Every structure is written in structure tokens, then in C-alpha cells.
Amino acid sequence: MHELAVTQSIIEIVNRHAVQAGASRVARIHLVIGELSSVVDDSVQFYFDYLSEGTPCAGAELVFRRVDVQLACGACGATWQPRDADWRCPACGQARAQVTEGREFYVDSIEVEET
Amino acid sequence: MSTRRVPVVERIMKANDVQAMENRSIFDANGVHVVNIMASPGAGKTSLILETVRRLGDRVRMAAIEGDLASTVDTDKVRAGGIPAVQINTGGGCHLDANQVGRALPDLPLEDLDLLFIENVGNMVCPVGFYLGEHTRVAISSIPEGDDKPHKYPKIFANVDVLVINKVDLLPYLAFDMDAFLGLVRGLNPEIEIFPVSCVTGEGFDAWTTWLHEQAKG
Numbered sequence: 001m002h003e004l005a006v007t008q009s010i011i012e013i014v015n016r017h018a019v020q021a022g023a024s025r026v027a028r029i030h031l032v033i034g035e036l037s038s039v040v041d042d043s044v045q046f047y048f049d050y051l052s053e054g055t056p057c058a059g060a061e062l063v064f065r066r067v068d069v070q071l072a073c074g075a076c077g078a079t080w081q082p083r084d085a086d087w088r089c090p091a092c093g094q095a096r097a098q099v100t101e102g103r104e105f106y107v108d109s110i111e112v113e114e115t
Numbered sequence: 116m117s118t119r120r121v122p123v124v125e126r127i128m129k130a131n132d133v134q135a136m137e138n139r140s141i142f143d144a145n146g147v148h149v150v151n152i153m154a155s156p157g158a159g160k161t162s163l164i165l166e167t168v169r170r171l172g173d174r175v176r177m178a179a180i181e182g183d184l185a186s187t188v189d190t191d192k193v194r195a196g197g198i199p200a201v202q203i204n205t206g207g208g209c210h211l212d213a214n215q216v217g218r219a220l221p222d223l224p225l226e227d228l229d230l231l232f233i234e235n236v237g238n239m240v241c242p243v244g245f246y247l248g249e250h251t252r253v254a255i256s257s258i259p260e261g262d263d264k265p266h267k268y269p270k271i272f273a274n275v276d277v278l279v280i281n282k283v284d285l286l287p288y289l290a291f292d293m294d295a296f297l298g299l300v301r302g303l304n305p306e307i308e309i310f311p312v313s314c315v316t317g318e319g320f321d322a323w324t325t326w327l328h329e330q331a332k333g
């Protein structure tokens with residue numbers, strides 16, 4: 001459900017950058033979403049189609065780049081991708097995991113139509 | 116038609132985070148320590164606030180912001196417990212955002228407070244993604260919810276400062292593997308403070324209120 005608020009924010013960012021770039025239409029929006037951001041692509045797309053109507057980004061294609069969670073052990077330095085919620089270090093067994101990737105949540109770039 | 120790529124690299128949560136930082140500066144200017152309480156419906160968010168008020172009320176000046184989809188049930192309960200409270204009805208929204216909290220602040224006597232609780236909407240997923248300007252993030256997980264909660268909702272356990280394990284008085288009646296649960300939680304969040312409590316028997320509350328009182332003194 002919070003995809004509604006998130007999508008509003010995406011549209012605000014995209015339209016602002018499109019106007020700054022002197023574009024009247026946005027063809028594609030590249031989003032980077034870490035797995036820890038708990039955002040569902042389909043829900044964003046659903047709200048986007050509805051909320052973007054009548055704005056420069058109406059009809060734009062959403063391209064999601066998902067970033068897997070990457071952990072580093074604060075004790076032994078091992079790095080790994082967790083398969084489930086057990087984040088104890090597979091090398092030394094300690095509970096010292098630090099998230100190095102997977103929290104990303106940003107608009108990376110837009111593709112605007114040349115007029 | 117040809118297209119041109121325009122770099123953006125702008126955080127989607129930036130608008131919320133900017134407002135959250137404004138909230139934070141208002142809290143700091145008034146010397147109020149703010150605690151954002153997140154949990155599923157029924158975990159004991161309101162009960163934790165009420166029992167904390169009962170125990171700290173003579174030493175610490177407290178208030179609450181109550182977030183719910185609808186009704187003033189929780190605000191009424193908390194006011195009856197003796198502290199000022201403001202209700203935010205999200206009208207279906209699954210979380211509080213920084214803007215809603217900012218709009219509620221003029222209705223609170225911030226200059227006369229030491230500690231402000233923000234009781235978020237009952238939900239283990241969405242509230243975690245929205246920073247409100249708080250100093251301390253608290254999750255509550257209660258025994259009847261089961262020891263597998265960290266498997267299902269790792270994000271909330273990984274992104275809070277404190278975990279309150281509520282309803283420990285029910286441990287004798289339920290199959291809850293505390294060691295397995297704590298192992299998972301500490302794996303997700305090595306720095307987390309953990310307080311097992313019961314709002315019914317009062318077990319564990321001394322440790323929680325002592326810790327909280329220290330934070331409020333800041």
C-alpha cells in the first residue's frame with residue numbers, strides 16, 4: 001500500500017528532471033530498488049499508470065533494476081548474499097552482519113524524447 | 116523518435132526525509148526525545164506506552180502521537196492514561212509519513228515534554244521505510260505472533276534500535292523458541308537493544324524504563 005506514496009514521489013522527481021532537461025515527454029524511467037526496500041514492482045506500475053496521466057511521464061516505461069542484499073561480516077570480513085533471514089556469518093558464525101548493498105532506492109535516470 | 120538519457124540519481128524518499136529532518140530539528144530545539152514505535156496490530160504498542168507512562172509519569176513528561184487508519188480509540192486510551200495525545204488518521208494509509216507528523220506537532224506542548232511516543236500504524240512492513248525524525252526506533256514483537264517473525268519481516272528487525280518482546284507471561288503456554296528467535300534477531304541486527312517484557316505482569320519493565328529514561332535525559 002505504501003507504493004502509492006512511493007509512486008507519487010517517483011513521478012514528482014521524474015517530471016521535475018524532465019522539465020529541467022527541456023523535455024515534454026518521458027519515454028523510460030530507470031529505477032534502482034534494493035531488496036530491503038520492500039517495494040513491489042507491479043504495484044508501482046499500477047499506481048504509476050494511474051497517477052502519471054496528464055503529466056510529462058504519462059505512458060513512460062518503468063525499468064526496475066533490483067539489487068540483491070549483500071552482507072559483510074564485521075568480525076571476519078567475509079561477504080555473502082543471505083538466502084533467508086538468517087544473517088549469521090556462514091564463515092565464522094558470528095552475528096555481526098553489515099548491509100553493504102540492498103538498501104538502494106532511487107531514480108537512476110530518465111530517457112526523454114527529443115523534440 | 117530518438118531519446119536522450121538524462122541522469123537523475125535522486126533518492127525516492129528524499130521529500131519525506133527532508134520533512135523528517137525538519138521534524139527532527141523541532142524536536143531537538145525543544146529537547147524532546149522521540150520514539151517511533153512500530154509493530155503489527157495487537158502486539159501491544161498502546162499497552163507499552165500506557166505501562167511506561169504509569170511507571171515514569173512522575174519523573175518524565177510524556178505525550179503521544181497515535182497513528183491509525185481510523186478512529187480515536189488509542190488517543191482516548193492514552194489520554195485516559197494521563198498524557199497529551201494527538202490522533203493522526205491516515206484514512207487507509209499503511210504508515211505514518213514525516214509530513215503527517217509535522218502537521219501534528221503544533222497540537223502538542225513540545226516545550227513542556229521530555230519524551231514523545233509516535234505510535235505508528237499497525238504494520239510490520241511499511242512504517243519502517245518512512246523516517247519521521249525520531250531519535251529511537253522501537254519494534255515490538257509479541258510471543259503469540261511466533262518465533263518465525265524475523266524470517267517473514269527481516270526489514271523491521273534489521274532497521275530498529277530496540278526490540279521489545281511483549282507478552283512474555285504467555286511463554287509457558289506457547290511453543291516459542293526464544294533462543295532461535297534471539298539468534299535470528301541478533302543476526303539481522305548486531306547492535307539491537309532487546310527488552311523482554313509483559314505489560315500484564317510488569318516483568319522486564321524496570322530495564323526498559325531505566326533505559327528509556329536515560330535516552331530521554333539525552
